[in-house]
Amino acid sequence: MDGDYRPRMQLLEWTRIGKGMLVGRAKIRLPNQLEIADIGIFVGRDGARWAQLPSEIVRDQAGQPLKDDRGKPRYRSPLKWATRQLQEQFSYALIDLIEAEHGPIDVRAPERPLL
Numbered sequence: 001m002d003g004d005y006r007p008r009m010q011l012l013e014w015t016r017i018g019k020g021m022l023v024g025r026a027k028i029r030l031p032n033q034l035e036i037a038d039i040g041i042f043v044g045r046d047g048a049r050w051a052q053l054p055s056e057i058v059r060d061q062a063g064q065p066l067k068d069d070r071g072k073p074r075y076r077s078p079l080k081w082a083t084r085q086l087q088e089q090f091s092y093a094l095i096d097l098i099e100a101e102h103g104p105i106d107v108r109a110p111e112r113p114l115l
Contacts, residue, residue, distance in 0.1 A: 023106060041098065058073075
């Protein structure tokens with residue numbers, strides 16, 4: 001085996017969604033064979049792109065969703081990268097992988113002219 005060979009992350013599934021900043025969800029397999037599903041892929045208004053590990057809505061003791069100051073549901077993730085740099089490297093690598101297999105992730109529909 002070549003000494004420079006390093007196993008890579010594999011893209012197992014990609015589902016385009018296009019709801020707000022969420023452009024899709026991915027399922028991957030890491031080199032250690034860990035599979036992670038429901039990874040959100042986002043594009044911000046400023047064009048920033050990132051991958052977010054799976055998360056769930058935070059609930060109170062009665063099971064009701066907790067809301068933030070804007071009235072939006074609060075989310076938490078049981079998975080977290082140790083550093084911001086690792087999070088960003090993961091985002092870049094996953095988005096590159098998706099685009100290599102499926103084309104640009106942030107293709108937006110053309111705006112319709114006002115009538």
